[in-house]
Amino acid sequence: MNAWNPALYRSWFVVAESRRLKSEPLGVTLLDRPLVLARLQSGELLALDDCCPHRHAPLSAGRVTPAGLQCGYHGWTFGVDGRCTALPGLPAHACKPVVRVGSVSAMEYDGLIWVKPEALGSAGSQDLPEFLRRLPTGSRRFTWSTTWKAHAVDALENFLDPLHTHFVHPGLVRGDGNRQIVSATITRSAGVLQVDYRGQPQQGGWLYRLFESPRELERAHFTAGAAGSAQLEYRYQDGSALYFTIHFSPISDALTQVHGTLHVENRWAPEWAVRTLAWPFLRRVARQDQEVVEAQAANKTRFRRDAGVSTELDLVRPSLDEVWALPSGPLTAQSQRVDIML
Structure with a gap:
């Protein structure tokens, strides 16, 4: 055990x-x-x-x-x-x-x-956390489930971390050759983590080109009350929004059950269209994330490593560790703004 x-x-x-x-x-x-x-x-x-x-x-x-x-x-x-x-x-x-x-x-x-x-x-x-309860009724377009051979915290960090997308999902999400300065505001209080990204209304990847429009905000959510759940919220200038929510539930420290949902608000996106047109791209992104996180887990075992080296670019890992690690306490209340090349 x-x-x-x-x-x-x-x-x-x-x-x-x-x-x-x-x-x-x-x-x-x-x-x-x-x-x-x-x-x-x-x-x-x-x-x-x-x-x-x-x-x-x-x-x-x-x-x-x-x-x-x-x-x-x-x-x-x-x-x-x-x-x-x-x-x-x-x-x-x-x-x-x-x-x-x-x-x-x-x-x-x-x-x-x-x-x-x-x-x-x-x-x-x-x-449940407010970011889950506020999802509009009838807005869910699909639910999918799988299992990853990795620790839930590493899977959570992968989902919430935008800086891996240039390398793990080149062309699909972002590319390393067209980075922009993005303002990231990190807010932590009462067991809640929220990161707001502003300054990148458009992305160069195929997912954005095919299915999105100019963004107003990209927001990441995590809370201790549902410690395995995280959400990426995309708000658009036309008043619409997308909510990608993934729930990482640890079977053991080396095996995690993954459940994901997509909710759409004020945007034409019937379920048949999302499954037929968007899901093949999203499935590819999910598989790429699974491959890199499972490779990470295998290598940590091979080298008997646990914590890695972190910098000011690692915006979410400290909050995840405060909730998941032993010993731990409540999320430290703070708010800060940093600029990153995204």
Whole structure:
């Protein structure tokens, strides 16, 4: 088992797309903890440790019944709070033993299933960061999922870092030969990181040429309340906006589940057009990011390295480490502006 920062257990993580959870239970792993998800006949969402306390069979191999999630070995059944609700074979007059399975908070939002590893408690979208809650209703164009062989923090940094795009995505996103001075304003307060980039209304890559228009702002979001989630927000001079959100949920320190969404606001972009025209380019970008982050992870293991050398150009890594590293504290409140060649 790996030592995770205890603060992460109070954070929400995406563990599956809602459409994956049907009539059968679904096994997932978060922060090295095997869990089982199930949608009960009452409509409630259940998230328990994937281990029956009787003979330790996986509950994900069981089935949903009117009484709850039933183990496939001896039929012991459990409710949302993890308490045993039925014990087949026990006479009606017999006293049922007080048995329960570890439970965690779970909810569904934006087509995704979210889990907070902390003990079962209240769950609602109001617990999520504001940058996720404000996504316009009906604006989601697609959801995709994959798994990267890398640590979640390195994957998060890759997504939020614009300075790798010239080399990992040459021609698609940016190129090293046409850099411009861009103003970056970094704001950190109350567990929230926001970076605003201004001064680059146009990019030279094919993604911009084919699908975008002059930008007003590029903004990066991250917060400790959903420590695996990050968003790139693009606001355009014509009043439209795009929101790329990626959720990095650690299965282990070397394996990360990745869920991404694209939301579009005030812009012609029907789902069929995004999937047919834009997704092939976006998929290529995602694969390039996966390749470089997995190569990074393999090389860190090969050389037994952890932290790297950082400079003032590494705008987001200090905030990520404050949330994910051991020991850690809340994000340091500060605001600063730097100029970078982007």
